[in-house]
Amino acid sequence: MSCWETIADYSLRSQGIGERLLPRSDFTLCQQFTLIGSGMIWNIYFGVVALFGGFFLATLVALGKAARSPWLRKPSEWFIFIFRGSPLFIQFFFAYFLFLSLKGALPIFAPFTAAWLGALVVLFLNTAAYSGEIFYGALQSIPKGDVEAADAYGISGVSRFRRIVWPTMLRLAWPAYTNEAIFLFHATTLVFFSGFPASRQMGDALYYASYFADKTFNPFIPYPILAGYFILLTLVVIGLFGAINKRLNRHLPQKQRRKIRLRPNLIR
Amino acid sequence: MGLYWSVLTVLALLAITAPAAILFGFGGATAARSRFAPLRWVGKGYISIVRGVPDIAFFLFFVIALDQLFEWARHSVFCPDWDQPIRQGNDFVVCAAAKLPLSSSPQWVHETYGFFLAILTFALVFGAFTANVLFGAMRAVPRAQIETAEAYGMSERQAFWRIMVPQMWVYALPGLSNLWMVLIKATPLLFLLGVEDIVYWARELGGTKTPQFTDYPHGDWRMWYFFALLVFYLLFTKFSEVVLDRVMKSLTKGQATTGGEAQRKAPA
Numbered sequence: 144m145s146c147w148e149t150i151a152d153y154s155l156r157s158q159g160i161g162e163r164l165l166p167r168s169d170f171t172l173c174q175q176f177t178l179i180g181s182g183m184i185w186n187i188y189f190g191v192v193a194l195f196g197g198f199f200l201a202t203l204v205a206l207g208k209a210a211r212s213p214w215l216r217k218p219s220e221w222f223i224f225i226f227r228g229s230p231l232f233i234q235f236f237f238a239y240f241l242f243l244s245l246k247g248a249l250p251i252f253a254p255f256t257a258a259w260l261g262a263l264v265v266l267f268l269n270t271a272a273y274s275g276e277i278f279y280g281a282l283q284s285i286p287k288g289d290v291e292a293a294d295a296y297g298i299s300g301v302s303r304f305r306r307i308v309w310p311t312m313l314r315l316a317w318p319a320y321t322n323e324a325i326f327l328f329h330a331t332t333l334v335f336f337s338g339f340p341a342s343r344q345m346g347d348a349l350y351y352a353s354y355f356a357d358k359t360f361n362p363f364i365p366y367p368i369l370a371g372y373f374i375l376l377t378l379v380v381i382g383l384f385g386a387i388n389k390r391l392n393r394h395l396p397q398k399q400r401r402k403i404r405l406r407p408n409l410i411r
Numbered sequence: 412m413g414l415y416w417s418v419l420t421v422l423a424l425l426a427i428t429a430p431a432a433i434l435f436g437f438g439g440a441t442a443a444r445s446r447f448a449p450l451r452w453v454g455k456g457y458i459s460i461v462r463g464v465p466d467i468a469f470f471l472f473f474v475i476a477l478d479q480l481f482e483w484a485r486h487s488v489f490c491p492d493w494d495q496p497i498r499q500g501n502d503f504v505v506c507a508a509a510k511l512p513l514s515s516s517p518q519w520v521h522e523t524y525g526f527f528l529a530i531l532t533f534a535l536v537f538g539a540f541t542a543n544v545l546f547g548a549m550r551a552v553p554r555a556q557i558e559t560a561e562a563y564g565m566s567e568r569q570a571f572w573r574i575m576v577p578q579m580w581v582y583a584l585p586g587l588s589n590l591w592m593v594l595i596k597a598t599p600l601l602f603l604l605g606v607e608d609i610v611y612w613a614r615e616l617g618g619t620k621t622p623q624f625t626d627y628p629h630g631d632w633r634m635w636y637f638f639a640l641l642v643f644y645l646l647f648t649k650f651s652e653v654v655l656d657r658v659m660k661s662l663t664k665g666q667a668t669t670g671g672e673a674q675r676k677a678p679a
Contacts, residue, residue: 224645225641225645228644228645228648228649229596229641229644229645229648230595230596230597230598230599230644231596232596232599232600233599233637233640233641233644234641236637236640237634237637237638237640237641240634240637241634243634244634349471352471353471356471356472356475360475362471362472362475362476363476366471366472
């Protein structure tokens, strides 16, 4: 079987399209590249959707934490503490079984026990908490002069937030937020290793990589392939976020622009 | 009984891994600072490779890789006259005397060996992160301190051990405490490595799907077991935060940092 046929058969395998059976013996490099790459679709899906949704919730949570009223502040603080203080792995497990027992009571929750929605909810809340903390830190370090200048111009309330505070917050938070994004993509590999089952062997990149490692007893091929894919993904994320960073900082003199320093981190 | 053991397993893992990771980190950081170029490359390579690749892929990879490395090393020592290749297609074959642990050894040896591999993996991965933190901390020690040491006629080694090492901990502690939090949150990954830790037991105990006991008096309790785990980790995190805060306070005493200055001026 040529490599093109393999790609045709397996490149969408993680979505259930193409050949039904996974290769069982005589694994070729091409098969490993194709299947692991096909699993990356899930990683990208989880990462992009959770990151996009989490961004808005994170802004709200950061504002809540910075609020003066304890009715807003306390829930935000607890939300951040709970999601940052416990392992994501346990959160996945807990959420899975929570949804499982909710499903018994209310059939509406049936889709939540599947990875595409259930795990997404967990990742969304998790990244909202982590980015919320980053945004909160940025809110605290907005230069006093900026806000005073806004007041002097008579800009206040929502328009002050939208035109002065929020852009500055993003600008300050962006390098840390880039790391959070990279980190989140790495965290998506946990999904199918926690409670969420991979139905009909439609799993993510790590799922297939460990499938190959199990079958061949040779971790030296699938895991480096996985690592290669992730490094590529990380480079893309850095490129995109770097472009946004440039735009956010475009009004600053060349020297003051803050470069994004890549600091990948592990397990959350 | 197994449940209580598993809690101890997790605590033991933390207790052993933390110092081991600091040792690895210290080694890595000093190697990265070395004036001897190959040693420096080894140190820098170790730090950047381990930090650059997604987390659990490393955990899955290292356990098999280390196991095979040990077996291969023993294989080449014990059975020099073995003429077949080690990799036969999809199998990894070593002679019986090189098997780790020996197939004749009792069950507890197998379990301890698994645990040992897990610790080594954790220490390797976290060692790289610690190395990075310590590397930064060593650079953060004010240059004047080293110059003073030189002025007093200390050799380079003396200046390193007597001036740099005692002082770097203040600069390293924020990073190290961060790592400690991450390490706590990484412990559920033990489950992936095949050690019977608390995640394993939470799945086992709460589950009702054991065929012999279909008539459980209660429904699916796994949700509650995972909830308990969640709370356990949250409490552990909170506790560590408080302790590390204290340590930071006592470490800053008498240091040439703003924190130390603030402490010095406070009583006056």
